[in-house]
Amino acid sequence: MSETRKILILDDEPIVGERLKTLLAKDGHYVEVFTDPRLAIQRLEEKTFDIIVSDIRMRELDGIQVMNQVFQKSKKTKVILITGYATLELARESLTKGAFDFIAKPFKSNEIRTTIGRALEALDNEESPRSRTTSM
Amino acid sequence: MIKALVSVYPDLASVIAMNYACRLSKMFAMEIQPIFVKEPEEGDKAPAVGWVRQTWENGLLDVEQEAMNKLIESERSVYVKLTSLQVIYGDRDEAILDNLLQGGYDLFVEGSISRFEKSVLLQRTCSRLYRKLPCSVMIARNLIDLNKILVIIGDAAPASTLLPALMKLFKGSNVRFDLLYSKIIDSGPLEPIYSEPEIFNEADEIFHGTGWKPEKKLALQGSPRDLATQIEEYSLVATSLPSEPERHNGLLELLSDTPSPILFCRQRIGML
Amino acid sequence: MKILAALDSSSQSTFVATEVARLAANTWADVTLLGIEPEAVNTDQRPFAKGDRKAEDHPLIKSLRENRNILQNYFGPDNSPYNHSVVTSELVEVENGFWEDLQVCRGSIKQLNTRLRTGNPAKAVLTEARNSQCDLIVLGNSISIFGGVLARSVKKILLEADTSVLMVAESKNPRRIVACLDHDNISQPSLELINQMVTLYDADLEIVGLTTQDTLANNVDSKMGEIIKYYAANKIKALVRFVEENRLATFAAQAAQDNLVAIWMGKKSLLSRIFHPRSVEKLLSGTESSLLILR
Numbered sequence: 001m002s003e004t005r006k007i008l009i010l011d012d013e014p015i016v017g018e019r020l021k022t023l024l025a026k027d028g029h030y031v032e033v034f035t036d037p038r039l040a041i042q043r044l045e046e047k048t049f050d051i052i053v054s055d056i057r058m059r060e061l062d063g064i065q066v067m068n069q070v071f072q073k074s075k076k077t078k079v080i081l082i083t084g085y086a087t088l089e090l091a092r093e094s095l096t097k098g099a100f101d102f103i104a105k106p107f108k109s110n111e112i113r114t115t116i117g118r119a120l121e122a123l124d125n126e127e128s129p130r131s132r133t134t135s136m
Numbered sequence: 137m138i139k140a141l142v143s144v145y146p147d148l149a150s151v152i153a154m155n156y157a158c159r160l161s162k163m164f165a166m167e168i169q170p171i172f173v174k175e176p177e178e179g180d181k182a183p184a185v186g187w188v189r190q191t192w193e194n195g196l197l198d199v200e201q202e203a204m205n206k207l208i209e210s211e212r213s214v215y216v217k218l219t220s221l222q223v224i225y226g227d228r229d230e231a232i233l234d235n236l237l238q239g240g241y242d243l244f245v246e247g248s249i250s251r252f253e254k255s256v257l258l259q260r261t262c263s264r265l266y267r268k269l270p271c272s273v274m275i276a277r278n279l280i281d282l283n284k285i286l287v288i289i290g291d292a293a294p295a296s297t298l299l300p301a302l303m304k305l306f307k308g309s310n311v312r313f314d315l316l317y318s319k320i321i322d323s324g325p326l327e328p329i330y331s332e333p334e335i336f337n338e339a340d341e342i343f344h345g346t347g348w349k350p351e352k353k354l355a356l357q358g359s360p361r362d363l364a365t366q367i368e369e370y371s372l373v374a375t376s377l378p379s380e381p382e383r384h385n386g387l388l389e390l391l392s393d394t395p396s397p398i399l400f401c402r403q404r405i406g407m408l
Numbered sequence: 409m410k411i412l413a414a415l416d417s418s419s420q421s422t423f424v425a426t427e428v429a430r431l432a433a434n435t436w437a438d439v440t441l442l443g444i445e446p447e448a449v450n451t452d453q454r455p456f457a458k459g460d461r462k463a464e465d466h467p468l469i470k471s472l473r474e475n476r477n478i479l480q481n482y483f484g485p486d487n488s489p490y491n492h493s494v495v496t497s498e499l500v501e502v503e504n505g506f507w508e509d510l511q512v513c514r515g516s517i518k519q520l521n522t523r524l525r526t527g528n529p530a531k532a533v534l535t536e537a538r539n540s541q542c543d544l545i546v547l548g549n550s551i552s553i554f555g556g557v558l559a560r561s562v563k564k565i566l567l568e569a570d571t572s573v574l575m576v577a578e579s580k581n582p583r584r585i586v587a588c589l590d591h592d593n594i595s596q597p598s599l600e601l602i603n604q605m606v607t608l609y610d611a612d613l614e615i616v617g618l619t620t621q622d623t624l625a626n627n628v629d630s631k632m633g634e635i636i637k638y639y640a641a642n643k644i645k646a647l648v649r650f651v652e653e654n655r656l657a658t659f660a661a662q663a664a665q666d667n668l669v670a671i672w673m674g675k676k677s678l679l680s681r682i683f684h685p686r687s688v689e690k691l692l693s694g695t696e697s698s699l700l701i702l703r
Contacts (some may be wrong), residue, residue, distance in 0.1 A: 011432065015596050059641065084603040085642075086435045101517065104409040104435030104604060106543050106597030111410060111438070148617075148629040148648070152636070249617070252651040252659045278647045279640045365666070395614070395647040 005120060006047070009033045010066060011055040011082070016105075023109045024116065034111035041069055048074050048127040051119050053112070056090065064097060071098060076126065078119035082107070097099045112130065138164040138305060140243040144170050144221070144230075146203040149247030149268055156276035156397060158211045158218065162382060163282060164309040166243075168218045171235060173228040174202050193348075225263045229265035236270050240299045243305060245274045254392040257332060261400075272301055273377070275398045285313040285399075286370035287350070292387060293376035301376055301401035303348055313374075315339060315350040316367065319357040320386030326358030326366060360386055364393030374399040409437040409604075412542040414533045414565070416444050416558050417467040424548045425475035427576040429482035431546070436489045436606050438519040439479065442536050443472040444558060445526045454605055460579070468524065476522050490520035530561035530568070537571055541599065549692070549699065551573045563692055566701050572601055575692075575699045582609050582668035582698060588616045588651075588660060593676040598702035602670055605700065606644060609668065614647040615640065618656060618679075659688040664691060670700040 007029050009017045017033035032049075034040035037058050044052075052070055052128035060104045068081045078100040083090060086104040094102045100122070101115050142157045144150040163379035164315060201223055207298055212218045226232045230233050236244055238337050247259065257275075260266060266285045266359065289295050336353050356363060367373065367390075378385055409433060413428040415421040425441070432439050445468050464470075480488055496519050502508050525532035532570070547558060547565065566573050585605050589598075606613050617632055639646035651659045660669050669691075673679055693701065 008505070023664060057642065079644045084600045085607045087482075087607060088487075088602060091434075091436045091690075095517070102436050105600035107409055108541050108543060110541055146629075148633050148636075151633040155637075155640075250647070250649040252649065252655055275598070280645065280647075348498055397647070 003111075004028060004030050005050045005123075006030045007032075007053065007116070008043065008049040010037060010058075011035065011053075012037075012062070012109045013055070014057045016055070016082075019109070020112065020127045023113065027113065027116075029116075031071060037066055040066065044070060044073060049077060050075060050123055051116060052079045054081055054114075055081065056081050056094070057085050064094065067094075067097060067099060076123070078123060080115055080119065082112075138167050138242045139240060141232070141239065141241045142170045142203050143232060143244070143246040144172050146200050146207075147247075150204070150248050151207060152249070153245050153247030153248070153276040154207055154211050155279055156247075157274070159279075160274075161217055163311065164306060166217065169239070169241075170204070170208055170218070171222045171224065171232065172201065172230040173224045173226060174200065175226070175228050177336075199267050202268060220330055229263060230277055232334055233265050233268055235308050239268075241271050243272050243274060244269065245276060247276045250277045250395050251392070254389055257392045258388050259386065262319065266400075269377070269400075269402060272305060272399060272401045274319065275400075277397050278394060278395050280371045282311065284398075285311055285370045285372045286316055286367050287313055287318045288318060288375040288387070289335050289339060290317055292378055295342055297403060298374070298376045298401045299302055299339060299342045299348075301403045302399075303346060304403075305399075305401070313350055313354040314354060314370070315356045317353075318363055318387075318390070320360055320390060321357060321365065323359055324357075326356060326362040329355035329357050334359065338350055347387060360389035362394055363390050368394055368396065370394075370396055372397050373398055374401055376401060409435045409544065410540060410542040411435075411437045411439045412533070412537050412545045413439065413441050413475075414444065414529075414545060414558055415441055415472060416529070417471040419469060420548055421470075422475060422478060423578045424546060424576060425478045426482075428546050429479045431544075431574075431604075431608060432479060433482055435604060436518050437543075438521075439490075440519075440523055440536070440540055440542065441472055441475055441479070442533065443468045443522070443524045444529045444532050445524065445610055448467040453686050470520050472479060472524070476520065479520065488566065489518040490516050525605060528561075529558050530564040533558075533561070533565050533571075534568055538571055541681040542571055544601065545569055545573045547573070547575055549577050549697075563689060566692075566699075567688060569701070571701065572598065572703050574703045575701075577698045580697055582666070584612045584614050584647075584667040585609070585670055585700075586614045586616060586660075586663045586667045587670045587672075587702075588618075588679060589672045589679050590618070590674075590677045590679050593670050593674060595703070597675055598672055598674070601700070601702060603644075605668060607669070611668070612645045612647060612664075614649055616656075616659070617648060617650045618653050620653050621648045657690065663690075664697050664699060666697065668698045668700060670702055672702045674703045 007024055008033060009020050011017050012035050014035050017035060019034045021031045032043065035041065037060050043063070054066050056064040062079050067081065070077050070079055079098065080101045081094045081099045082103045082105060084105040091102045091116065100119050104113065104114060140152055140157055144154060154170065160166060161168060194295070201221065204221055208218060208221055232244065287298070289298060315336065317335055319329060333355055356366065359364070373391065373394055373396050376388065378387060411431060413424060413429060415424060419553055427438060431437065431638050447580060480490055523536065525536060533545065545565065549562065562575060566575065585602060602613065615632065615635060634644050636648055660671065695696050
C-alpha cells in the first residue's frame with residue numbers, strides 16, 4: 001500500500017527518537033517524536049497513529065501503560081515496545097498485553113525497519129482481506 | 137539540629153557531595169551550608185590591593201560561582217534547608233578549618249571520587265585540615281541510598297569516642313547498622329575471628345539504654361582487598377580518623393577499596 | 409538486538425550457547441549460531457557437500473544442533489520466541505486468478521539461524537558479523553575454550569570486529585559491571601549494551617573515569633555527573649571511580665578477576681590507544697572472567 005502511514009515514537013532519550021525519525025521519514029512515513037509520555041498520550045487523544053514505537057522504562061509513565069491507553073482508543077494500532085533493561089518477564093508481559101513486538105536495545109536501523117515493515121504488512125492484511133496473502 | 141558544612145567546587149565530586157548531604161538531611165534534621173573556596177592559581181597575581189584587588193577577585197569568582205549556584209539550586213528544589221553559597225578566596229583547607237571552628241559545625245562533608253590509587257585517601261587524611269578537624273567528616277564518594285551503616289571499631293577506632301559521636305549525628309534516624317571488628321593482614325584468606333573481641337562488650341555498654349543495637353556483630357581477619365569486597369554492600373562505612381596515619385595503614389587501604397561513602401566520626405571539640 | 413554466537417565443535421562451546429540463551433531469554437534477540445570449520449589443507453576436502461548425508465555425523469554439525477536445542481529448551485515449551493509451532497492456513501495468490509491454500513509454519517517472533525562457515529576462524533566470524541549486521545558477537549574466553557578452533561582467534565576478533573564483542577567465561581556471574589568509558593565519544597549502543605548487562609546479571613555498575621595527572625578533562629566531570637544522576641533516577645546502583653590513564657590496563661586486569669570489565673574501544677576511543685594489542689593480550693591471558701568490548 002502506498003498511503004503514508006502515521007508513526008509515533010516515544011522515548012525519553014531524545015537521541016533514540018531523532019535517529020528513528022530520520023530513518024522512518026526517509027521511508028516515506030509521517031513521524032512524530034515525543035520524549036514525554038504525558039505529551040504523547042495527549043497527542044494520541046487527538047490523532048490516531050498506525051504504529052507506536054515506545055520505550056518501556058520512562059520516568060512518568062511506562063511503555064506498557066502507554067500501550068494500554070493506545071488500545072483503549074484504537075485496537076488496530078500496532079505497538080512496538082523497545083527497552084534498554086530487558087527481562088524475560090517484561091518481554092512476556094509486553095506480548096501478552098498485545099505488543100506487536102519487543103525489541104531490546106541496542107538495535108540497528110534495519111532491525112526496526114524490518115519490524116515496522118512486518119507491522120505495516122499486518123495492518124494491510126487486516127484492512128484489506130482480499131490482499132495477496134490472507135490468514136484463514 | 138546537625139549543622140553541616142559542605143565543600144563544593146565545580147566538579148563531579150561536589151555534585152556527589154551536595155546530593156549525598158541533601159539525602160542525609162532527609163534522615164535527620166540537618167542544616168546545610170555550602171562553601172566554595174577559590175584558591176589563587178599560580179598565574180593569578182592580584183593586580184593591586186584594597187577595592188581593586190577585591191573587584192579582580194570577584195571577577196575571577198563569578199563564572200565558577202554561577203556554576204555552583206546552579207548546582208545548589210537544583211538540590212534546593214528538593215531539599216529546602218540549604219543556605220546560600222558562601223564564597224571565600226584563599227587557601228581551601230585553612231578557610232574550611234576556620235569556618236568549622238568558628239561556625240560550631242557538627243559535620244564536614246566533601247566529595248572525593250574512589251580511586252584505584254590508594255595513596256589519595258592516605259594523603260587526604262594526613263592533611264592539616266583532617267588532623268585539626270573539630271568535628272566528624274563525611275567523604276562522599278558515590279550516590280548510594282543510605283540503607284545500612286557498617287561501623288568499624290578496633291584499637292585505632294575506640295568504641296568510647298566513635299560510638300557517641302555516631303549516635304549524636306544519627307539521633308532520631310532509626311538507621312540500621314552492623315559492627316565490625318577487623319584484623320587486617322597483608323595477605324591470607326578472609327576468615328572469621330572466633331573469639332568475641334572485648335570491644336563488643338564495651339560497645340554493648342555504650343548502647344545500653346539508648347535504643348541503639350547493631351543488627352550483626354562481625355569479627356573478621358583478612359587482607360584490605362578481601363575485607364573491602366566483603367563490606368562493599370554497606371551504604372556507609374563509619375570509623376575513627378586515624379590519629380597518626382602511617383604509610384601502610386591497613387584500615388585506610390581497606391577504605392580506599394570500598395566504593396561507599398566514609399564517615400570519620402569525631403566528637404565536636406568543646407562538646408566532650 | 410541481534411546476537412552472533414561463534415561456536416566450534418569443542419564441548420566447551422555448550423557453555424557459550426547457554427550464556428547466549430540467557431542473554432536471548434532476556435532480550436528476545438535475533439540469534440545466529442555460527443559454527444566454524446577451519447580451513448582444509450587440501451581444497452578438495454570440502455567438509456560438507458550438497459546433499460551429503462554423512463555431513464549429519466560431522467562433529468560441528470552435531471554440536472551446533474545440540475547448541476540450538478540448548479537455546480530452544482531454555483525458554484520452556486510455550487514461551488520461546490523462536491518456536492515455529494503455530495501452523496496456519498494462508499491463501500496465496502500464485503498467479504492472477506490462481507490461488508493455493510498453503511499450510512505454513514510461522515509464528516516465531518524472533519529469528520534463530522544456524523550457519524556454518526569454513527576457513528580462517530577469525531575471518532569467518534568477522535565476515536558473518538558484518539553481513540548479519542549484528543549488535544553483539546558472543547564467544548568463549550580463550551582459557552575456557554582452550555584447544556578449540558576459536559581459541560587462537562579470540563584476540564583478533566576482539567580487536568578487529570566492527571561491533572561489540574562479549575567474551576564469556578564459564579559459569580561465573582560477575583558481581584559488577586566495570587565500564588571503562590571514554591566519556592567524550594561513547595556510543596549510545598554501547599551504553600545500551602551496558603544497561604542490558606546490568607539487568608542480565610543483576611549486577612552493580614562501576615563507571616571508570618580516566619584522569620591524566622590527577623585531572624579530569626573539563627567536560628568529563630559534567631558528563632559523568634549526568635550519567636550517574638541518570639542511573640540514580642533509574643534506581644541502578646552506579647559507582648564512580650577514577651583511574652590514572654597510565655594505570656588503566658593494570659586496573660582492568662585486576663578488576664576482571666571478579667567482574668565483567670567493559671571497555672569502550674570504538675573508532676574514536678581514547679581507550680583503543682591505551683589498550684594496544686599487547687595490553688589486550690595481557691588482559692585475555694590473565695582473566696578467567698568475562699570481558700565486553702564495546703563499539
